[in-house]
Amino acid sequence: PPEDTVSLQHGAHRSGNRTDADMERWRSHRLGQFIHWGLYAIPGGEWNGKVYNGAAEWIRSWKEMPHEAYDNLYKQFNPAGYNPQQWARQAKDMGARYMIITTKHHDGFCLWPSKYSKYTVASTPWKKDIIGPMVEAYNKEGIDVVLYFSIIDWNHPDWRTSLKTKEDTVAYGRFKVFVKNQLKELLTKYPTVKGFWFDGTWDESWKTDGAFSDELEQYLQSLHPGLIIGSRLRADEKGARHFDSNGRLMGDYEQGWERKLPEKIEDVHHNDWEGVMTIPENQWGYHARWTGHIKTANELIEMLARSASLGGNFVINFGPKADGTYRAEEQQLAAQIGQWMKTNGAAIYGGGYAGLEKQDWGYYIRKGNTDTVYMVVCNIPVSGYLRVKIPPQQSLQSATGLESGQPIPTTQTGRNEYLLQLENKKYDAPVVIQLEVKKGK
Ligand code: FHN
Structure with a gap:
């Protein structure tokens, strides 16, 4: 939070989000x-x-x-x-x-x-x-x-x-x-x-x-x-x-x-x-x-x-x-x-915010404070490959199509980097993939 430099009677009365x-x-x-x-x-x-x-x-x-x-x-x-x-x-x-x-x-x-x-x-x-x-x-x-x-x-x-x-x-x-x-x-x-x-x-x-x-x-x-x-x-x-x-x-x-x-x-x-x-x-x-x-x-x-x-x-x-x-x-x-x-x-x-590095295919959304992170894929690459980068000390446990319930083929391509392969078909709306990302290996 910023340092208060102005003395205010009618400024903010709370720091941070309400938790009720x-x-x-x-x-x-x-x-x-x-x-x-x-x-x-x-x-x-x-x-x-x-x-x-x-x-x-x-x-x-x-x-x-x-x-x-x-x-x-x-x-x-x-x-x-x-x-x-x-x-x-x-x-x-x-x-x-x-x-x-x-x-x-x-x-x-x-x-x-x-x-x-x-x-x-x-x-x-x-x-x-x-x-x-x-x-x-x-x-x-x-x-x-x-x-x-x-x-x-x-x-x-x-x-x-x-x-x-x-x-x-x-x-x-x-x-x-x-x-x-x-x-x-x-x-x-x-x-x-x-x-x-x-x-x-x-x-x-x-x-x-x-x-x-x-x-x-x-x-x-x-x-x-x-x-x-x-x-x-x-x-x-x-x-x-x-x-x-x-x-x-x-x-x-x-x-x-x-x-x-x-x-x-x-x-x-x-x-x-x-x-x-x-x-x-x-x-x-x-x-x-x-x-x-x-x-x-x-x-x-x-x-x-x-x-x-x-x-x-x-x-x-x-x-x-x-x-x-x-x-x-x-x-x-x-x-x-x-x-x-x-x-x-x-x-x-x-x-809410997932804390993962944003990729061009779309948006990560974390379910509350859990290990579940959704990928909402809005830009489907012609290659069909979606890059996922996980912070050090965390590991990708699984990737599943939310609608299909089927595992998404995943290859590790680097340290904490993965490529997920989307099924090659025509998509007419954003696709969601459910990830389990564990803290600790
Ligand atoms: O002037 C209004 C506008 O008509 C509309 O109601 C929006 C909604 O956010 N609010 C004002 C413009 O900011």
Whole structure:
């Protein structure tokens, strides 16, 4: 750990990862599902015959769409096809062990009937709570729920990006009370949730009050022991985010990985972390016209393997349509990933950094603290040979195909170096090999 050079009251309060049961559980999940759902799904990236090229959930900030038009969309929110049991089953079939739902995105619209706001599902033709039935359905499938909550709130009259006048400071003071009330309300209404996923915390107004976010975090965790909160919530009293001014991680895990992933273990300093990923390049909410590169199941599986190999969780985002159903592309990807996870999930769940020298064929993932190490082979060499290097004082005991259960022909080619020979056939998804690597000869 770095030496503390700055004296801080609102910096990190812990060194190293949390070791309690709730955090162990979160850490073992490895695969999660993110859902961005809200009023933005109604225009779906289009307004007045024009296509918005930004992220669909940001359409309110587009000059082509009048605020008034956006702010009245709630009158059309009536998702007849919303079936939380089906959503939960789809996530379960994909292999997700936790999910994150946007209770309130930047537009300020609440998917639960908050008593602190009129801009909620209760004012829509749908009228009913969306979050409660979702939490229940996912929990029934054994999937943990985390609540996304945006600090940016375009709908709230007291929300500010910066505090220029005394009035601003007074208004923002009221806004902070509102935020605290809503968060307490969410924890009270949905007591089984495992964490909060904060977003929109980059404005001056928020960053310059490190004491408030620090106290808020402690307050929420005192209401709900074990609650998991990532590094996006807080800033220290000098305005440093994620890592305090001494370079120590604030919050329970590093939450800065979005649409990109770390490459090596040094990038994450052995901290807990999570990467959130969109299927197209940058669309979170539903956009009717996906453009550019759309990730395939194999790409997402590779990212998942990379994340697990570096001790992190990987979360794939879905943006359901306004009627509560999923676009065909998302359904298909979920099913394809799920098919792979059924056979190969053992290599992912509870997996972490293996401490072996990375090779070009893919990723090593160690099962907990055991001698079992999985190789997730994403780049299959034309030669069919996979190099494995084991540190001195350790030995390779066996190599077995995870799906086939068959031993993989292995030749020792040097001191602690081996070549594994893959069966010569066409592979249409990453292949997993299970190694037993013993400490001591
Ligand atoms: O602005 C948001 C964006 O719409 C989306 O919610 C992502 C998800 O991580 N967070 C913000 C950008 O960092």
